[in-house]
Amino acid sequence: MYDLVIRNGKLVTEKGIVEADLAVLDGCIANIMPRGDDVTAGIGEAKETIDAAGQYVLPGGVDVHTHLDMPLRDNIKSADDFATGTIAAAVGGTTTIVDYACQEPEGSLADALKVWKEKAKGANVDYGMHMSLVRADDATLNEMADMVSQGVTSFKVYLVYGMRLSDEELCRVLDRSAHLGTLVTAHCENYGVISYRTKKLLAAGKTDPKYHPVSRPDRCEGEAVNRVLQLAAMTDMAPVYIVHNTCRESIKCIEEARSMGHPVFAETCPQYLFLDDSLYELPDFEGAKYVMSPPLRSIADQEYLWEALKNGTIKVVATDHCPFPMEQKKIGLHNFSQIPNGGTGIEERIPLMYSEGRKRGLSMTAVSKLVSTNPAKLFGMYPRKGTIRIGSDADLVLYDPDKQVTIRHDILHENVDYTCYEGFVVDGYPTMTILRGQVLAKDGDFTGRSGLGQYIRRDLP
Ligand SMILES: [Zn+2]
Structure with a gap:
């Protein structure tokens, strides 16, 4: 007997929309049957049946860029922890996240993984971990292999902030990663440029949030993307994944590298597709909500990103979900450079992308690849995650294409005072939202049992 059968839905598969019923057994998709067949024939009944008439059945969302329970500086952490952030994820149609564990300045990678796995206990969706590197000494490089055996197959490097790596260190990590077959994910902005411009702005009394984007313009991102890609090409063609691309300046570097056959992959996030830099001009410190790095860009950049989603240059839309409450943003009331960086998205991503994607001519399948299939593939979780096919985890989202919703802070579950x-x-x-056959969320509320999320040991991509 099946555990669950979903009848009458339109399945969004990699090959297109399939009108079929779907059966779940032991948390996996056990059968996909053309409409009208008697699913109980010869197999027995299902314990539970869900009628999905008029709805699409999507593969659960895969958000490969989150920062839950992330310490920023003394007494400041990102607002959502793994409990609250994964409730928001589940209600918004995301069933898998990959969060960024972060090495301590003096710590080992093993320590960091232990800390992050502890934080993640009680998560409500499945989760994997990337590992952010703050050093590239021999001990760290040696440990990268141990990480792979523990299911951590991607390593993040920063070109900015205190944890930035030098070019020499970047070369070491890229070389090592190419050798191991892992993926390097890179936050690309030019540290020196930002430092210089910020000092100059502050010295001139330009301290409002609207100067945040002025301090780190698009070229500052493009320069760093170009640098990482050039360094990677000078190693043994280490595969590189550029996180949160915001603008033409970075995408054109990626297009060029891809045209030469380099294994380069690009991510963007809803904030760069839906919001623009005019928001920094809002009065009463409202612009601080949108202080994130890289910053929001122009409408022209937005359009460029949508084109890059359509033509396949950008493969993934993830969130960089990392909100801070307005009270904490106010630390930077008189100095934009002190505003904790980050915004919301873990719950809004799936609804925003399917709604706008369809309006812009992307098929349901095309959107599902951006938000589920491609990230699952690139980060070693496919075909267990990111697709609707027999044998995959039964991570499914029923999606009503006719349900119009106005996004408001008070309908969301993110643990922060704005969206x-x-x-x-x-x-x-x-x-x-269904995780491995269990209903987690229904009609905008979290209804599942808490703590069903499991750690995913990721394969090499
Ligand atoms: Zn991030």
Whole structure:
């Protein structure tokens, strides 16, 4: 007997929309049957049946860029921890996240993984870990192999902030990663440029949030993307994944590298597709909500990113979910460079992307590849995650294409006092989220048993 059968839905598979019923056994997709067949014939009944008439059945969302329970500086952590952040994820149609564990300045990678696995206990969706490197000494490079055996197959490097690596260190990590077959994910902005411009702005009394984007312009991102890609090409063609691309300046470097056959992959995030830099001009410190790095860009950059999603240059839309409450953002009331960086998205991503994607001519399948299939593939979780096929985990989202919702802070579950998408109207919304065959969320509420999330040992990509 099946555990669950979903009848009458339109399955969004990699090959297109399939009108079929779907059966779940032991947490996996056990059968996919053309509409009308008697699923109980010869197999027995299902314990539970869900009628998905009029709805799409999507593969669960895979968000490969989150910062839950992330310490920023003394007494400041990102607002969502693994408990609250994964409730928001589940209600918004995301069933798998990959969070960024972070090495301590003097610590080992093993220590960091232990700390992050401890934080993640009680998560409500499945989770993997990337590892952010703050050093590239021999001990760290040696440990990268141990990480792979523990299911951590991607390593992040920063070109900015206190944890930035020098070019020499970047070369060491890229070389090692190419050798191991792992993926390096890179936060690309030019540290020296930002430092210089910030000092100059502050000295001139330009301290408001609106100067945040002035301090780190698009070329500052493009320069760093170009540098990482050039360094990677000078190693043994280490595969590189550029996180949160915001602008033409970075995408054109990626296009060029890809045209030469380099294994380079690009991510963007909803904030760069839906929001623009005019928001920094809002009065009463409202612009601080949108202080994140890289910053929001122009409408022209947005359009460029949408084109890059359509033509396949950008493979993944993840969130960089890392909100801080307004009270903490106020630390930078008189100095934009002190505003904790980050915004919301873990719950809004799936509804925003399917709604706007369809309006812009992307098929349901094309959107599902950006938010589920491609990230699962690139980060070693496919075909267990990111697809609807027999044998895959039964991570499924029922999506009502006719349900119009106005996104408001008070309908969301993120543990912060705003959403970056207040007032956005989306056409279509998740009505049910299922993790390995268990219903987690229904009609905008978390209804599941807590703590069902499991750690995912990721394969090499
Ligand atoms: Zn990030």
